[in-house]
Amino acid sequence: MQNSDGTSQRVARIAAHLNPPSSQMEEAKLLHGSNCRSRGGSSGFRVAVLGASGGIGQPLAMLMKLNPLVSVLHLYDVVNTPGVAADISHMNTGAVVRGFLGQQQLESALTGMDLVVIPAGVPRKPGMTRDDLFNINAGIVRTLCEGIAKSCPRAIVNLISNPVNSTVPIAAGVFKKAGTYDPKRLLGVTTLDVVRANTFVAEVLGIDPREINVPVVGGHAGVTILPLLSQVKPPCSFTSEEIRYLTDRIQNGGTEVVEAKAGAGSATLSMAFAASKFADACLRGLRGDADVIECSFVDSQVTELPFFASKVRLGRNGIDEIYSLGPLTEYERAGLEKAKKELAESIQKGITFINK
Numbered sequence: 001m002q003n004s005d006g007t008s009q010r011v012a013r014i015a016a017h018l019n020p021p022s023s024q025m026e027e028a029k030l031l032h033g034s035n036c037r038s039r040g041g042s043s044g045f046r047v048a049v050l051g052a053s054g055g056i057g058q059p060l061a062m063l064m065k066l067n068p069l070v071s072v073l074h075l076y077d078v079v080n081t082p083g084v085a086a087d088i089s090h091m092n093t094g095a096v097v098r099g100f101l102g103q104q105q106l107e108s109a110l111t112g113m114d115l116v117v118i119p120a121g122v123p124r125k126p127g128m129t130r131d132d133l134f135n136i137n138a139g140i141v142r143t144l145c146e147g148i149a150k151s152c153p154r155a156i157v158n159l160i161s162n163p164v165n166s167t168v169p170i171a172a173g174v175f176k177k178a179g180t181y182d183p184k185r186l187l188g189v190t191t192l193d194v195v196r197a198n199t200f201v202a203e204v205l206g207i208d209p210r211e212i213n214v215p216v217v218g219g220h221a222g223v224t225i226l227p228l229l230s231q232v233k234p235p236c237s238f239t240s241e242e243i244r245y246l247t248d249r250i251q252n253g254g255t256e257v258v259e260a261k262a263g264a265g266s267a268t269l270s271m272a273f274a275a276s277k278f279a280d281a282c283l284r285g286l287r288g289d290a291d292v293i294e295c296s297f298v299d300s301q302v303t304e305l306p307f308f309a310s311k312v313r314l315g316r317n318g319i320d321e322i323y324s325l326g327p328l329t330e331y332e333r334a335g336l337e338k339a340k341k342e343l344a345e346s347i348q349k350g351i352t353f354i355n356k
């Protein structure tokens, strides 16, 4: 049967594969040509993963390739993307996959993207705090966000690189300097805290973790991770001892994995799961689905701090609404004060870095 784009384009695609274009920019043009079927089997969104060869990046790339909302998937890293992209591109799902290697290909990787997910940067080793990653990861995030400001300033950005409490303010600063900042489109990924909270609460209650939804607010490091156990859905009650145990375990979930991995990095597989869940929520929002609600670390007026994680509703332009914290228990109010103190310093550190 003759396809709508005709035999000549099929021949062109085979020729392009046998004689690859001289630059990734040409390849991107080939992919994005207005009537080129290589855009993917179905209409959908264009997603880039920056840091795609890493511990999070690889499984996340695989999960994005499985997502039916994704039609084009760009995998960018400073190492190994040709292999990762070739491997994932053989999965017979709808998204067309291309790899981009090194900074000279960052522009091609980003051009035309609707959503950019950033797990680039170094992970913790035992004994380190997330803030110990600041010196290396701040510069990586700045460079990648400069690329976004130039090549896809309207893309939704999901920032995973730690310390999230500082890297989100850095990204905001880069976009402000470039004149492209839209606070609705920059989201720090804190979904792993919610994923962990749901799992640990379900363990205590002896029920299916998929049935639980725990709001986790504040930020993404130690005491800044504040689970609101009084607002768990479906409603349930805990003893004071359970509340202390759960809060401590949720706040230290990252460290639990870092120690178990004993020098081989931090959470990657559960993080890829969480990042894919969050990216999917952003894409459903872009598609116009109603009531897409997730926790995220965003530009916020929920507290006196300029950034804060709380529940947000996602829509066609990114964040449509940021929800206030709701009624807190005395224990949660005390946790909030501790969280805000540390958060204020981490946010300021990011702002100072970008304004140097």
Ligand SMILES: NC(=O)c1ccc[n+]([C@@H]2O[C@H](COP(=O)([O-])OP(=O)(O)OC[C@H]3O[C@@H](n4cnc5c(N)ncnc54)[C@H](O)[C@@H]3O)[C@@H](O)[C@H]2O)c1
Binding pocket: 050, 051, 052, 053, 054, 055, 056, 057, 076, 077, 078, 079, 119, 120, 121, 122, 123, 124, 133, 137, 140, 143, 144, 159, 160, 161, 162, 163, 164, 189, 190, 191, 192, 193, 220, 265, 266, 267, 268, 271
């Ligand atoms: N937000 C969260 O909940 C959360 C959870 C887990 C990990 N993290 C963070 O995610 C980051 C990545 O963790 P990982 O385990 O995947 O680390 P990793 O070292 O396995 O992978 C990081 C990847 O980033 C790449 N990279 C480095 N510099 C780059 C640059 N300038 N441009 C593009 N890519 C670059 C590396 O080549 C590597 O492939 C760490 O900062 C980690 O702390 C955040």
Ligand SMILES: O=C(O)C[C@H](O)C(=O)O
Binding pocket: 123, 124, 130, 162, 192, 253, 254, 255, 257, 258, 266, 267
């Ligand atoms: O703990 C880390 O360093 C990685 C990540 O932030 C996590 O929560 O697992």
